[in-house]
Amino acid sequence: MKAGFQSIASPEGQADALDVRRSWHPFTQMQEYCSLPRVQIASGEGCWLTDVDGKRYLDANASIWTNVHGHQDADLNNAIIEQLGKVAHSTYLGLGHEPGSLLADKLCELTGLDRVFYSDNGSNAVEIALKLSFQYFQLTGQPQRRRVIALSNAYHGDTFGTMSLGDCGVFHQRFDPWKFPVERIPAPTCEEFGGEVFSSDMEESLAALDAHFANFGDEVAAVILEPWVQGAGGMLMQPRGYLAEVQRRCREKGVHLILDEVFVGFGRCGPMLVGESEGVTPDFYCLAKGLTxxxxxxxxxxxxxxxxxxxxxxxxxxxxxxxxxxxTGNPLGCVVALKSIEKLETLIHTGQLADTIEAFNEFYRELRAELPESFSMRQRGLASALDLPAGDASLRRGMHFCIALREAGVLLRALGDSLLIVPPLVISRDEINFLKSALLDTLRCKAYL
Structure with missing residues (x-):
């Protein structure tokens, strides 16, 4: 044992001390992080997380948009435990296994597509789609098809190919010299919350897509987009029907359509998959987050x-x-994905997910009635954002608000001054009411109301 090593199981506060000393967190200015109050999570149950001091928090960002059935779900736990009794991992390079084959078959059934290539995160799922598209056109005698068309405000990940596809300002600007060029079209717009659409416009976006097709002809390999909601772009909503129009144009031009459903897939906005619900079958689906x-x-x-x-x-x-x-194709991941999809199908077919979404719609209608017009909001299904009134972004008001909200027992993560509210799909009406009270009370304490 190295000199000076101390176990994580040592006295209270050790995890936080080691965190500050050794950890490097994603999307985090560590100087700021180390100077502010921190939370060390010890356990979870249902929609709640508990820290090392025993304080409970409603997980209102679904552990960064991934949690579907809550923490410590018995069915998911048992699926993993049963697989652990067989094998935890076996390579997919030149070997197969039952969990991987069964999940691949299920994903093909859900998507209407035919072949599954596994990886381990959303960025890689998109990189793979992009590389497959480029190589396909090389192999079929169309090597000139190298251009990609993506939306404004896009976010597809943080590897180099996905950074090129993205349009997230300071997230990726530092790496501009290493990115490849991408054709950009304006994202369509839609104002929606509370189950009601107030305005939408896709014409400008479609006109720009038509112009790119006219200008570049057979040089375009793929169009990629996040359907319905651009999550990391700020929960920006997309008009229904836009996907079908994009698919029609791609088919006419022999261009691949890539749907990045890493965020919206697996019930986040209501349907199992957004593309399927719109009658769209792309050339590639990219899936992660809620998959497991x-x-x-x-x-x-x-x-x-x-x-x-x-x-x-x-x-x-x-x-x-x-x-x-x-x-690739880790058996534990595959079995928990299969069990999660089975449970999610039940949530959808019984109407339970629809009831939860309606409760969330009510939550936003009530917020709109309570808050001044200086607050803006966007919501579809269980994906949403509440914007603090316009102010000096350098004050980091969103971050400080989320820290204050912890005192009320809610965990959120802000994007600038936008509070991204993305709870587990099984959040109850009582928990939604708790969330509303905590938000409003904290807004009053912070003198926003």
């Missing part, structure tokens, strides 16, 4: 048989897709 209900890192890129067939040939032709991850 927030339990384990697993992602999937689902594609059409025609694309898969183009990669087949003799070994010496080097048509194979040279891409992989050590934990």
């Amino acid at each position: 209900a927030g339990y384990l890192p697993l992602a999937a890129t689902v594609s059409r048989e025609e694309i898969y067939q183009a990669f087949l040939g003799e070994f010496g032709e080097y048509k194979a897709f040279f891409h992989g991850h050590t934990f």
